[in-house]
Amino acid sequence: MPCFSGMSQEDTDAFRQGGVDAYGNSPERMKSDGTTPCRCCLKLIEAGSVRLVLAYLPFGELQRDAETGPIFLCGNDCEAVVSS
Template identity: 40%
Template sequence: MNFQGLPTLTAHAYRLGKPDANGQAPEHVLNPYEAAPCRHCLRNIPKGHGMLICAHRPFETRNPYAETGPIFLCAAACAPSRGEGLPEVLTTSPDYLIKGYSVDERIVYGTGRVTPQAEIESYCAALLARDEIAFVDIRSARNTCWQVRVTR
């Protein structure tokens, strides 16, 4: 199982001020939160450090299931996540919203579930064992912001 953050080229484009999924330049702010998850390195941005806020759609195609939402990103270049094991950004909340998607990027109904942190890896593994599931997206259970994609 591989936990994937935002592609490096996408993160770099946002840092250069390229338009986000809403066609706007990312906002540059100092992190006011205790834990702001960077979707590229999959680590928490320390309070007071520079970060970007932008709208992101983690899908190749535009379809009714291609959700767009706000994400945080380290303002300075950061190393991409290595993808192995539960990333730091999934350790700050007691639960997360997990959904399986088909190869055509549509939600596979019946897979969406608010999942306790301790069950993330086992639930993702169970979903990815199903032939009709191409990938799993993990979102905030409170704000539904995209956190990370999980693949085989």
């Protein structure tokens, strides 16, 4: 059983619909080169398909371990990996 989770389906869908990232920008849409994983399904985003790039603050608030970083999401629907 995996002990890790991807971004929730709800948050991923919000970004796909143009929701703003940690810096107040809508995700950038670009062509995938096949080398970056999706933060939702945790699989490599297929080369040639659309990927979203955005600044993400995973903890929702500033604290010692919070770093805002660029992340990638599949531009099209994918299934979130959520451990129980």
